[in-house]
Amino acid sequence: xxxxxxxxxxxxxxxxxxxxxxxxxxxxxxxxxxxxxxxxxxxxxxxxxxxxxxxxxxxxxxxxxxxxxxxxxxxxxxxxxxxxxxxxxxxxxxxxxxxxxxxxxxxxxxxxxxxxxxxxxxxxxxxxxxxxxxxxxxxxxxxxxxxxxxxxxxxxxxxxxxxxxxxxxxxxxxxxxxxxxxxxxxxxxxxxxxxxxxxxxxxxxxxxxxxxxxxxxxxxxxxx
Amino acid sequence: xxxxxxxxxxxxxxxxxxxxxxxxxxxxxxxxxxxxxxxxxxxxxxxxxxxxxxxxxxxxxxxxxxxxxxxxxxxxxxxxxxxxxxxxxxxxxxxxxxxxxxxxxxxxxxxxxxxxxxxxxxxxxxxxxxxxxxxxxxxxxxxxxxxxxxxxxxxxxxxxxxxxxxxxxxxxxxxxxxxxxxxxxxxxxxxxxxxxxxxxxxxxxxxxxxxxxxxxx
Numbered sequence: 001x002x003x004x005x006x007x008x009x010x011x012x013x014x015x016x017x018x019x020x021x022x023x024x025x026x027x028x029x030x031x032x033x034x035x036x037x038x039x040x041x042x043x044x045x046x047x048x049x050x051x052x053x054x055x056x057x058x059x060x061x062x063x064x065x066x067x068x069x070x071x072x073x074x075x076x077x078x079x080x081x082x083x084x085x086x087x088x089x090x091x092x093x094x095x096x097x098x099x100x101x102x103x104x105x106x107x108x109x110x111x112x113x114x115x116x117x118x119x120x121x122x123x124x125x126x127x128x129x130x131x132x133x134x135x136x137x138x139x140x141x142x143x144x145x146x147x148x149x150x151x152x153x154x155x156x157x158x159x160x161x162x163x164x165x166x167x168x169x170x171x172x173x174x175x176x177x178x179x180x181x182x183x184x185x186x187x188x189x190x191x192x193x194x195x196x197x198x199x200x201x202x203x204x205x206x207x208x209x210x211x212x213x214x215x216x217x218x219x220x221x222x223x224x
Numbered sequence: 225x226x227x228x229x230x231x232x233x234x235x236x237x238x239x240x241x242x243x244x245x246x247x248x249x250x251x252x253x254x255x256x257x258x259x260x261x262x263x264x265x266x267x268x269x270x271x272x273x274x275x276x277x278x279x280x281x282x283x284x285x286x287x288x289x290x291x292x293x294x295x296x297x298x299x300x301x302x303x304x305x306x307x308x309x310x311x312x313x314x315x316x317x318x319x320x321x322x323x324x325x326x327x328x329x330x331x332x333x334x335x336x337x338x339x340x341x342x343x344x345x346x347x348x349x350x351x352x353x354x355x356x357x358x359x360x361x362x363x364x365x366x367x368x369x370x371x372x373x374x375x376x377x378x379x380x381x382x383x384x385x386x387x388x389x390x391x392x393x394x395x396x397x398x399x400x401x402x403x404x405x406x407x408x409x410x411x412x413x414x415x416x417x418x419x420x421x422x423x424x425x426x427x428x429x430x431x432x433x434x435x436x437x438x439x440x441x
Contacts, residue, residue, distance in 0.1 A: 119388035130376040154392045
């Protein structure tokens with residue numbers, strides 16, 4: 001079976017949605033039922049980071065090999081990663097409203113970091129649109145993408161640790177989720193959810209790459 | 225290599241000095257912006273606002289000053305430079321020159337801000353160190369980005385590409401400036417300085433490694 005991972009993806013997401021909404025959860029103040037968002041909000045960031053990493057790898061490959069195929073893939077993975085980042089922000093914002101009382105909380109460095117990371121990638125797409133020459137576009141945007149990824153990592157991993165003013169679990173003196181879910185009810189849904197959402201994001205990316213290649217074939221452009 | 229870099233930096237300074245209008249434009253820009261802000265705030269601000277304004281003016285001035293650093297090499301000079309220098313020498317010389325330029329501009333802004341607002345940072349030495357480290361970081365990032373944007377016709381691109389990418393550094397610098405005014409723990413100062421220095425090194429390595437891919441045509 002060639003496409004086994006697509007079936008796995010469907011299976012895991014069905015499991016995530018059904019168990020996510022119906023499964024047992026620990027009883028917690030303030031969080032209450034909203035803790036089910038753990039299966040949706042957090043995996044979005046895992047998916048985004050995975051795709052951005054894949055995009056980075058293809059950008060580096062492009063700079064080494066100069067095959068336009070690598071650039072098509074880098075762009076497609078970044079696009080879908082951006083989409084998942086947006087979903088992460090939206091699901092996070094809804095959750096913040098329910099638990100912290102506001103759609104957007106300034107003191108929350110992770111929120112601002114995530115928004116800035118999205119801006120970085122938005123700039124990447126603008127840059128791609130600014131070149132007429134295919135080869136230059138691929139080369140320059142690959143360079144920018146490498147820069148973007150490093151700064152993205154600094155933004156969401158380093159800055160929150162230094163600034164010490166995060167409301168997220170496990171940051172700034174807040175207890176992490178690990179100390180809550182002693183019965184590990186959350187964990188048996190959370191891990192499959194992460195894998196399921198990542199697989200879905202990769203699946204969407206491959207579709208995007210195929211679309212782009214068909215488009216290029218139709219217009220007799222290079223696809224190797 | 226070192227000799228060539230120094231020669232190229234000297235070339236940049238000489239070119240800049242000959243085109244006094246370009247240099248004058250940037251200085252008047254600094255003066256104009258600071259004066260405008262002084263009038264808008266009616267000469268009355270607190271230190272945190274002072275710091276925020278200082279770095280905003282510095283950031284915008286940097287974008288304006290650095291944006292042209294590869295444009296004047298776009299045509300015939302580009303081919304000439306390629307025959308006499310390696311990409312590494314070019315990027316190092318541009319980064320050094322831009323870092324010097326940004327530091328001088330930041331010092332001018334500092335002077336103007338003190339003059340207008342009558343406020344000053346408590347630990348001036350530490351703030352000057354922050355300015356120098358910040359200017360190096362600004363230069364590392366914006367020099368490479370301006371090499372990218374010089375090839376497009378999109379002139380707003382440098383700001384679009386630069387602002388979100390400079391953000392981690394900018395946040396650390398603002399924090400550092402506040403610490404140089406008032407720090408509870410000495411430990412915080414070292415930690416922040418270390419983080420800024422680390423970012424400077426990371427951005428420098430990235431710029432130097434990636435520049436050859438931009439420079440070849």
